[in-house]
Amino acid sequence: MAIKVGIVGIGHTRFGNSSEYDLADVMAYAATDALQDAGFLERRREIDQVVVGNMASGMFCHQSGVASSLISRMDMEPVPAELVENGPASGASAIKIGYMAVASGMADIVLVVGGEIMRKVSGWEATDLVATILHSEAEYDMGLTLPAFGGMFTRLYMEKYGLTERDLALLAVKNHRNGAKNMYAHIQAPCTIEAIADGPEAAVVNTYVAEPLRMYSTCPVSDGAAALLLVNMDSPKVRDFKKKPIRIAGIASATDTHCVHNRKDPLRLEAVRLAAEKAYKMADLGPKDISFAELHDAFSILELAISEEVGFFERGKSFLAVRKGETDIDGRLPINTSGGLKSKGHPVGATGVSQAVELVRQLRGEAEEGRQVRNPKYGMSVNFGGFGNNVVALICAKD
Amino acid sequence: MAIDEMEKKLRPPEIPLKPYPPKVITLASGEKMVVREARREETGILLGTIYPLIGVPSDFYDIVAARMYAEVLGWYRYRVANEFVLVGVIDGVIAGIVNSRHVSSKLGMSLHTLAIKRGLRVGAQLFAAKMENHIDVLGEEEVYIVAESPNGFKRWMIEYQLEDRSSQYPEVRSELGGVPTYVLTRKLWDAVREVKCTGTRPVPEKDLKSAEKLIMPSEYVQIPGFKR
Structure with missing residues (x-):
């Protein structure tokens, strides 16, 4: 019988512009928040392992060794600490490594912290630095960036399934509505369909970023950090925490070709499908059991494509569900209740951990009024590395 | 010499400027921003709006606010020739201010762009309105522009692909x-006008009325804790 792993503490900074602060300080803020939430701040040196998720502090902040730095900021020596890097899925990969440490019996209590400061550089430089996760010769050197892939993927999807730009705008309206109520979101402002799609000024107000992707189909560049405290639920130590654990029912990852052009069908996100299948199997659940989900909408099209790959909707049909409001907070399957990457923001190394924080907040019933899902039992998140080449799926359960 | 005679000597010669026709833009939030010319008698409200930002070093708000303060005061006191000031107004509250100078029938001199409300491209819309006034309304052929912040450089020099004439x-x-x-x-403006400049004219009476009396912002995201 495998060891059960639960989340007993969550922490989060408000995403946005923290470029005046040091990355380790921002991470320490989220970590402190998580330890306080768990009632374990004073006993933090009893933690067995710290796992840090970060994508590119070396490039964004000219800073390395952030795990060690975090330990010192937290006054936690001699707790072991290591860094995990998996591009924009670094956060969820850090959770997975933390999970493995507890599930293997190596550790009973693990602190997972994901963080990124991206706004020390300009938005354009940030786009360039994130693009270094692409294949250096076949993609990056050809001038490709992640928004360029997002645009091409969107165009293909539109041609194949009949998606419109207005459908993408509907996703932005939904996610901004949720994000506006999320105290951690970068952009806490709703947007209207008239302003970004239907009105006479919409084409300029919601300008193209990588046609057909517009500004409101693309996540902002954000700074921030999030943290989780994991615990062995079978250990007597589980009683030392203030809050009842939210169980990690399934966590899995999968990879796909580094070069997108090597995929048989560029519209298929095989790593998403495989990671989700493995997570479902581990949790002994299926897509119909999921109460709500946080999906990696760095570009709005990804919310749709991922929701189909994980089995929530038939291929090419997810945007029809969005039109009907099925993914709204009070819909059949709320998606991106936090505002998603679009509204909450996307500090790349933090995102996977932030998604997990949202799962816990919803499952505990601690989300803000107006964006709390009714009686959720299982929450799922998908954190997307590269352009779908290294993906982590997580399922959390309220037992 | 009578004081008013001296004052006449101090004032620059003025070229009467064609008025900028107001327009309204629906921002992403759904809020209606009326863009209109500021009137000289509104200077006090403009200066009161600009003043708190003089103490904000981030994003070079300090230098932009300090210079704009002086330019608007100069306009009020008749010490700058042919200056115009446009305001972006949401429900009466000033969301942003731009100012510029008409140098001659061929040349405009862009002065400053101050976005007070952030995250809704207020600055970008007001800058575009300013360029619209220079080229489409006043009929100039060229506008000289400088950037005092990296954001400004990115928004104007790079996004508009402005000609670098520094040499x-x-x-x-x-x-x-x-x-x-x-x-x-004018050629560059013709190439970008459609994607950079928008707005509906004529402004519906209700919206125009809402922008008639300017109100200073009571809060600034740039100054946490500021309350007027």
């Missing part, structure tokens, strides 16, 4: 201290 210094120079001068030509 032609001192023949081509902005009035803002000899910094590298970039130029928006």
Whole structure:
């Protein structure tokens, strides 16, 4: 019988512009928040392992060794600490490594912290630095960036399934509505369909970023950090925490070709499908059991494509569900209740951990009024590395 | 010499400017921003709006606010020739201010762009309105533009693909201290107008009325904790 792993503490900074602060300080803020939430701040040196998720502090902040730095900021020596890097899925990969440490019996209590400061550089430089996760010769050197892939993927999807730009705008309206109520979101402002799609000024107000992707189909560049405290639920130590654990029912990852052009069908996100299948199997659940989900909408099209790959909707049909409001907070399957990457923001190394924080907040019933899902039992998140080449799926359960 | 005679000597010669026709833009939030010319008698409200930002060093708000304060005061006191000031107004509250100078029938001199409300491209819309006034309303052929912040450089020099005329210094120079001068030509404006400039005219009476009396912002995201 495998060891059960639960989340007993969550922490989060408000995403946005923290470029005046040091990355380790921002991470320490989220970590402190998580330890306080768990009632374990004073006993933090009893933690067995710290796992840090970060994508590119070396490039964004000219800073390395952030795990060690975090330990010192937290006054936690001699707790072991290591860094995990998996591009924009670094956060969820850090959770997975933390999970493995507890599930293997190596550790009973693990602190997972994901963080990124991206706004020390300009938005354009940030786009360039994130693009270094692409294949250096076949993609990056050809001038490709992640928004360029997002645009091409969107165009293909539109041609194949009949998606419109207005459908993408509907996703932005939904996610901004949720994000506006999320105290951690970068952009806490709703947007209207008239302003970004239907009105006479919409084409300029919601300008193209990588046609057909517009500004409101693309996540902002954000700074921030999030943290989780994991615990062995079978250990007597589980009683030392203030809050009842939210169980990690399934966590899995999968990879796909580094070069997108090597995929048989560029519209298929095989790593998403495989990671989700493995997570479902581990949790002994299926897509119909999921109460709500946080999906990696760095570009709005990804919310749709991922929701189909994980089995929530038939291929090419997810945007029809969005039109009907099925993914709204009070819909059949709320998606991106936090505002998603679009509204909450996307500090790349933090995102996977932030998604997990949202799962816990919803499952505990601690989300803000107006964006709390009714009686959720299982929450799922998908954190997307590269352009779908290294993906982590997580399922959390309220037992 | 009578004081008013002296004052006449101090004032620059003015070229009567064609008025900028107001327009309304629905921002992404759904809020209606009326863009209209500010009136000289509104100077007090403009200065009161600009003043708190003089103490904000991030994003170079301090230098932009300080210079705009002086320019608007100069306009009020008749010490700047042919200046115009446009305001973006949401429900009466000033969301942003831009100012500029009409140098001649061929040339405009862009002064400053101050976005007070952030995250809704208020600054971008007001800058575009300013360029619209220079080229489409006042009929100039070129506008000299400089950037005082990386954000400004990205928004104007790069996104508008302005012509870098810094090598032609001192023949081509902005009035803002000899910094590298970039130029928006009519040809460049024609290429970007459709994607950069928007707004509905005429402004519905209700919206126009809402922007009639300017209100100073009570809060600034740039100054946490500020309350007026």
